[in-house]
Amino acid sequence: MVTxxxxxxxxxxxxxxxxxxxxxASADVDDDVLGHDPTAARLEKEMAKIMGKExxxxxxxxxxxxxxxxxxHCQIRGSEVILGDYSHIHIYENGGISTLGGVHPRTVKNNExxxxxxxxxxxAIRDPSFEICYPTTRLICLENSHAHSGxxxxxxKYTDQVGELAKKxxxxxxxxxxxxxxxxxxxxxxxxxxxxxxxxxxxxxxxxLGAPAGTIIAGPRDFIYKAKILRKTLGGGMRQxxxxxAAALVALEENVAKLETDHKKAKTLAEGVNNIKGLKVDLAxxxxxxxxxxxxxxxxxxxxxxxxxxxxxxxxxxSEGPLKIRLVIHxxxxxxxxxxxxxxxxxxxxxxxxxxxxx
Amino acid sequence: xxxxxASADVDDDVLGHDPTAARLEKEMAKIMGKExxxxxxxxxxxxxxxxxxHCQIRGSEVILGDYSHIHIYENGGISTLGGVHPRTVKNNExxxxxxxxxxxAIRDPSFEICYPTTRLICLENSHAHSGxxxxxxKYTDQVGELAKKxxxxxxxxxxxxxxxxxxxxxxxxxxxxxxxxxxxxxxxxLGAPAGTIIAGPRDFIYKAKILRKTLGGGMRQxxxxxAAALVALEENVAKLETDHKKAKTLAEGVNNIKGLKVDLAxxxxxxxxxxxxxxxxxxxxxxxxxxxxxxxxxxSEGPLKIRLVIHxxxxxxxxxxxxxxxxxxxxxxxxxxxxx
Numbered sequence: 001m002v003t004x005x006x007x008x009x010x011x012x013x014x015x016x017x018x019x020x021x022x023x024x025a026s027a028d029v030d031d032d033v034l035g036h037d038p039t040a041a042r043l044e045k046e047m048a049k050i051m052g053k054e055x056x057x058x059x060x061x062x063x064x065x066x067x068x069x070x071x072x073h074c075q076i077r078g079s080e081v082i083l084g085d086y087s088h089i090h091i092y093e094n095g096g097i098s099t100l101g102g103v104h105p106r107t108v109k110n111n112e113x114x115x116x117x118x119x120x121x122x123x124a125i126r127d128p129s130f131e132i133c134y135p136t137t138r139l140i141c142l143e144n145s146h147a148h149s150g151x152x153x154x155x156x157k158y159t160d161q162v163g164e165l166a167k168k169x170x171x172x173x174x175x176x177x178x179x180x181x182x183x184x185x186x187x188x189x190x191x192x193x194x195x196x197x198x199x200x201x202x203x204x205x206x207x208x209l210g211a212p213a214g215t216i217i218a219g220p221r222d223f224i225y226k227a228k229i230l231r232k233t234l235g236g237g238m239r240q241x242x243x244x245x246a247a248a249l250v251a252l253e254e255n256v257a258k259l260e261t262d263h264k265k266a267k268t269l270a271e272g273v274n275n276i277k278g279l280k281v282d283l284a285x286x287x288x289x290x291x292x293x294x295x296x297x298x299x300x301x302x303x304x305x306x307x308x309x310x311x312x313x314x315x316x317x318x319s320e321g322p323l324k325i326r327l328v329i330h331x332x333x334x335x336x337x338x339x340x341x342x343x344x345x346x347x348x349x350x351x352x353x354x355x356x357x358x359x
Numbered sequence: 360x361x362x363x364x365a366s367a368d369v370d371d372d373v374l375g376h377d378p379t380a381a382r383l384e385k386e387m388a389k390i391m392g393k394e395x396x397x398x399x400x401x402x403x404x405x406x407x408x409x410x411x412x413h414c415q416i417r418g419s420e421v422i423l424g425d426y427s428h429i430h431i432y433e434n435g436g437i438s439t440l441g442g443v444h445p446r447t448v449k450n451n452e453x454x455x456x457x458x459x460x461x462x463x464a465i466r467d468p469s470f471e472i473c474y475p476t477t478r479l480i481c482l483e484n485s486h487a488h489s490g491x492x493x494x495x496x497k498y499t500d501q502v503g504e505l506a507k508k509x510x511x512x513x514x515x516x517x518x519x520x521x522x523x524x525x526x527x528x529x530x531x532x533x534x535x536x537x538x539x540x541x542x543x544x545x546x547x548x549l550g551a552p553a554g555t556i557i558a559g560p561r562d563f564i565y566k567a568k569i570l571r572k573t574l575g576g577g578m579r580q581x582x583x584x585x586a587a588a589l590v591a592l593e594e595n596v597a598k599l600e601t602d603h604k605k606a607k608t609l610a611e612g613v614n615n616i617k618g619l620k621v622d623l624a625x626x627x628x629x630x631x632x633x634x635x636x637x638x639x640x641x642x643x644x645x646x647x648x649x650x651x652x653x654x655x656x657x658x659s660e661g662p663l664k665i666r667l668v669i670h671x672x673x674x675x676x677x678x679x680x681x682x683x684x685x686x687x688x689x690x691x692x693x694x695x696x697x698x699x
Contacts, residue, residue, distance in 0.1 A: 064575020151681035212580035235404020
């Protein structure tokens with residue numbers, strides 16, 4: 001009889017706190033399309049300041065935020081954007097930049113640490129003298145923290161180098177900062193410094209920060225002006241949206257401080273899982289709140305089977321490929337949840353080792 | 360609504376299904392008489408998703424009114440983002456398009472070497488630009504018959520479908536029976552903070568959900584907004600009839616003012632347009648500014664044309680106050696231009 005539920009599928013599962021619910025219920029609102037919702041305005045102003053940009057815009061999701069940024073940087077037909085081969089934009093956003101925006105992607109290999117080699121990025125930039133055959137490169141996208149590599153952080157130094165390269169070739173730099181606050185806390189670098197070299201940044205409110213929904217885009221004032229129109233075009237113009245922004249303001253105030261604890265719990269979880277015979281975690285790769293572990297073939301269990309077994313114990317996670325599982329920590333996962341998770345995995349896997357290799 | 364939002368039962372609506380969103384979608388599907396429904400952040404996204412999902416194949420064309428909201432007020436997104444070509448047909452004063460003209464606009468497939476392929480007809484009920492006028496079930500059925508005859512789909516932009524339903528005394532599901540898909544706004548007369556519902560066949564809603572994600576409309580614990588919408592459905596549909604009565608009172612009051620004209624027959628729901636006669640010597644912009652000085656906010660709908668929209672948070676005294684203020688402002692002008 002399972003009484004406990006430990007949801008490690010993603011940090012998007014966070015539910016609004018009591019403080020958020022109270023804030024939502026009493027939010028000062030207005031029509032954000034005909035005018036400017038005052039709570040949305042407050043959130044956007046605060047976020048612009050935190051990100052060190054001129055202005056900011058609230059949008060319903062990270063997908064829309066990236067879509068708006070890529071399309072607004074690449075308004076001219078025939079544009080190309082350079083991004084990681086395992087970036088979220090390229091893999092998990094339905095190819096919208098192309099199917100909806102007509103922008104062509106040029107991928108560069110993502111290294112294990114989430115970076116792309118500067119030299120390879122430079123080689124991917126189109127030579128304008130061949131424009132008869134080439135699309136025009138206008139934009140480079142980075143992702144910080146980089147999800148697919150396990151939530152790994154790009155340093156300010158690396159980001160600045162990519163920014164230098166972009167400037168050299170007259171390109172824009174966009175950072176998919178869905179988990180930029182995690183990166184900032186892990187590196188001990190303020191967000192605005194981390195993204196200084198970028199023209200635009202996105203930051204999710206619905207992930208580790210715990211708000212019910214939404215993402216912020218931050219950038220130059222004239223960019224945000226165009227972004228607002230594209231937001232409307234995509235259908236992201238919401239009326240009394242302050243009800244959600246109110247929760248986001250609470251999130252900013254209360255939950256950024258909790259990210260460090262999330263990272264500590266992730267390390268504890270990672271070490272616990274890595275100690276289990278038959279499972280392997282690349283401990284050096286656990287920099288923020290995401291933990292990947294590999295299931296050794298010798299265990300004779302698929303990732304799907306292991307997930308099902310975990311579910312029976314009330315633990316929810318996601319597969320990230322063959323024999324690979326992802327666990328994501330967030331502020332609504334307690335230390336006891338972490339211990340419980342490690343014990344359950346130990347129990348499930350321990351049984352298998354017994355089966356396959358004797359006692 | 361605020362209490363419902365604060366206590367809403369929620370979950371990640373992208374990784375799974377937010378329970379409050381699920382409840383709202385199930386309820387709305389039932390009301391609209393369709394298999395399934397989907398919550399989206401706005402009416403613009405709802406129409407965009409529907410047009411693009413009906414027209415998934417490149418080279419598609421959609422027939423719609425020359426003064427439809429989709430064509431005029433949605434940034435041309437169906438084309439700029441979706442690659443769908445619009446073919447407009449004249450909107451009559453009552454919001455309809457002549458059935459014959461719609462038929463003439465349907466592309467002949469034998470000329471497909473030059474023609475895009477017509478796949479969809481869109482109606483709008485109530486029709487905003489004509490003043491919130493209602494399309495009858497009979498007219499809608501006729502357009503539905505035409506669509507079927509040519510193998511086309513029919514979509515209804517039902518942003519204010521509840522207003523039309525109440526004004527005509529016809530249940531929503533009957534009104535939109537002939538349509539494959541319908542949208543209905545929760546954020547307008549129903550009064551929720553945001554959101555619109557798409558309703559249609561189950562397999563259509565499945566594809567719509569993916570396109571919603573692609574457009575960036577996949578929101579996580581979205582139940583906080585859906586909870587407000589459920590309250591709206593319960594409490595505010597009944598108030599629409601009163602909105603319509605207040606609109607008529609407002610319309611008559613304004614029409615009685617010398618120098619202003621309202622086509623009273625056109626006031627079927629909650630929207631009132633009035634024209635400023637040139638003899639008054641005032642622009643719509645100036646009149647709006649004067650109204651603002653009295654705390655009354657309205658919008659211009661073109662040269663010498665102003666739009667007033669009634670909703671449940673406008674009281675009868677607000678209506679009286681509005682008429683008096685307009686009378687005061689305009690009365691002063693008549694005095695100026697024509698003596699006492």
